[in-house]
């Protein structure tokens with residue numbers, strides 16, 4: 001298992017693997033080889049005891065709404081190309097029939113994902129899909145430009161659905177905003193839909209977040225978190241966005257709030273563009 005920030009990809013994968021139905025991700029379980037799963041489970045348990053026991057809920061819900069938004073974007077235009085920044089072990093390119101996808105992560109993680117995807121495709125666990133795995137540091141301007149160029153080449157004029165899930169808070173504030181807004185440079189008109197998860201500035205005093213930062217500090221994960229505001233993201237996308245938080249998502253997918261936001265990582269998903277209607281249902285309840 002990788003140390004540092006890549007470790008978070010294993011943690012959230014375990015969270016989704018614990019709630020495959022809620023996450024609508026039956027593939028989550030497959031990403032970590034059986035031999036490594038006990039170590040990942042032990043790490044998850046340690047995190048649950050030290051920080052909060054509901055990461056499975058928060059991660060499954062954010063993944064679920066993003067999957068719904070992507071399904072709506074694909075239904076609106078089946079030529080839509082998927083781009084995921086900080087992809088970790090998320091499964092979207094194999095859950096939905098996008099004609100092409102680009103997944104971006106730090107080089108070691110992108111290589112590990114590519115290797116595992118090849119193994120799982122050969123075994124028939126994953127359907128064959130056109131997925132480009134690009135190693136890049138999203139905290140570096142030159143790498144972001146490389147990502148934007150790769151997207152333009154892959155999309156070749158087709159609409160783009162852009163996902164940034166579970167990564168913005170690990171980047172310094174300026175870089176985080178640049179990554180959230182990267183979709184604007186994906187060809188004429190920018191990304192058709194963007195779904196970006198983030199921690200709202202208003203939630204920066206969260207007790208759970210404080211415990212999380214303390215736990216990560218001993219594990220080479222950047223200790224400083226970055227936060228965004230709805231206004232900052234709206235300005236970046238250049239159009240209104242739908243913003244849904246953990247309580248909105250519980251209402252939508254669980255029929256009511258089972259765990260209040262004060263006991264959760266306060267992660268919100270901002271959706272702008274064609275798939276925003278999918279998130280609108282989450283707001284309406």
Ligand SMILES: C[S@@+](CC[C@H](N)C(=O)[O-])C[C@H]1O[C@@H](n2cnc3c(N)ncnc32)[C@H](O)[C@@H]1O
Nearest residue numbers: 006008009086087088105106137138139165166
């Ligand atoms: C919490 S995981 C989320 C993974 C995936 N999006 C998901 O929801 O399962 C954060 C991911 O962001 C990646 N990441 C963190 N900092 C990064 C950076 N500077 N450049 C590229 N990827 C980064 C990590 O390697 C990891 O895969």
